[in-house]
Amino acid sequence: MYNGCNWFVKCVWFCWLVVPAQVLAATAGIDEEEVARRVVADWKARQKCARVICYEVSGRIMVRRGAKNVLAAAASEQRGGGDVAGDEAQGDHPPEDTSFSSKRRYVLDFVNGRIRRECQQKHWSVELRKFVPTRDIRVYDGTSVTIYHPKEDNPGGLYSVPENTPEYSLGGNRLLFTLLGEVHDVPITLGHGLVKSPPVGLRQEINPTELDVYRTPAPGEGRREAVIRLGKPAVYFHEFRVDLERQSAVRGLRSFRGRELVQEIEIEYQQTGAGWLPSAWRSAVYVFGQLAEVGEFKVERIQINPDWDVDKELTLKPPPGATLRDEQGKHFRVAADGSRIPYDPTVPPPGGIPWIPFVIAGLGLLLAGILTVLARRVTRKKAS
Structure with a gap:
């Protein structure tokens, strides 16, 4: 009886210690360099998943009270009036939490590296102290950026087009950072493995050695995800949550300046003929560590390799008189x-x-x- 019990105890100890150790070795012992190589390969493939993709997106943006105080302070300094962010007489910009709708459209030409981005929403006017309607079209034709603010869609505020303000801005490569630089646009580029900014030519050379695989999939996780860091932790860096089961789709992003959180993004994906592509996202901006702005968006329509005139969409030429x-x-x-x-x-x-x-x-x-x-x-x- 004693020998049988002793044998049973030994079996239990073997199953408790040895088997889990072997499982851990097979799962947690994933080669981090191999993960980095696989992720980079998947990201590059995402930039070749189609010739042209068009996204039509709608959503809402919520701006917290005082979120534009920094903008107001910068405008005041330009006028020589000093910092008004804490001026009680001026009040907060905006004075209360505000939300408004936002519509966006993206055309991505992966063959020629061209991008079109349209946005219609509201913009905070420091001068008028209110949100005003605004619409702009931004096109990168492969060599330079052109931004167009239609007069009829920009009735007032900083994006108004009075007689002394140009309707078109030609920026060369200087304006590339404005093309898809807003946090609410970033999920589109992340969805195609473009993790660096700006996304020049919809191609990105990235070496696996640049990625710091901070965490690999742990045993028992429902989905195989890795956490990858890019950048210098002491200065500015990004932390990506990557879904290894869905072509290394970036499901989450957190950007830090030192230890201060700057932006945060969560992305959902859908299966398409071009692979796993973004279907919805939540994007947030933080100012001095405080939540300032949140956007929630849904992809209403995806067109893969559309049959319409792509060249016309990706050309923005100022007409006579402009x-x-x-x-x-x-x-x-x-x-x-x-x-x-x-x-x-x-x-x-x-x-x-x-x-x-x-x-x-x-x-x-x-x-x-x-x-x-x-x-x-x-x-x-x-x-x-």
Whole structure:
């Protein structure tokens, strides 16, 4: 009886100590270098999953009270008024929590490295102290960035287009960081393995040695995920949560400046003909460690290799009469022949106001004719 019990105890100890140790060796002992190589390979494949992909996205953005105080302070300093972030007379920017809808559209040309981004939502105007409607179109044609703010869609605020403000901004590569630099746009690039900013040409050279595989999948986890860091922890770095079962899809991102959280993103994916692509996301911005802005978005439609004219979508050329600011910050107006002439607000655009003198002359002739007819009638009455 004793020997049987002793044998049973030994079996229990063997199963408790030896078997789990073997399981741990087979799972937790994953080669971190191999994980990094696999992730980089998957990310590169995501940039070749299709020729062209178009995303149509809608959602809402919530801005916390005082989230734009830093923006207001910067505007005040530019005017020589000092920092107004804590000025009780000025109050918070915005004065209360605010939410509004946001619509976005992205066209990604992976063959030629071109991008189109459209956004229609609201923008905080420091001058007007309120949120105003705004819409902009940004296109990277493979060599330079052009930004367009339609007059009719930007009635006021910082993105208004008064006579002395250009409708188009030509930035060369200088404006690449503005193309998809807003936190609510980042999930689109992350969804295709573009983890560095800016996403030049929708291609990204990244070496597995740049990735710090902070944590590999642990035993018992429902989904095989790895945590990977990129950047310098003492300065600025990103922490990615990568789904190894879905083509290394980036499911989460946390960005830090030192130990301070700057932004946080959670992404959901859907299976498509081009692999696992983003279907929804939540994006958050932190200012001085405090939550400042949150966006929740849903992909309403994905078009993979659409049959419409992609070149037309990815070309943004200022028409005659439009005002623009070039790469050096100089203002011009586009002439009828497409050339640029120095901008002068007192000079009317071609094809528009120059017709006014002819209209005035025509009205003058019409008035003269009416007066002549009336004079003849008066003369006839006197003669009779």
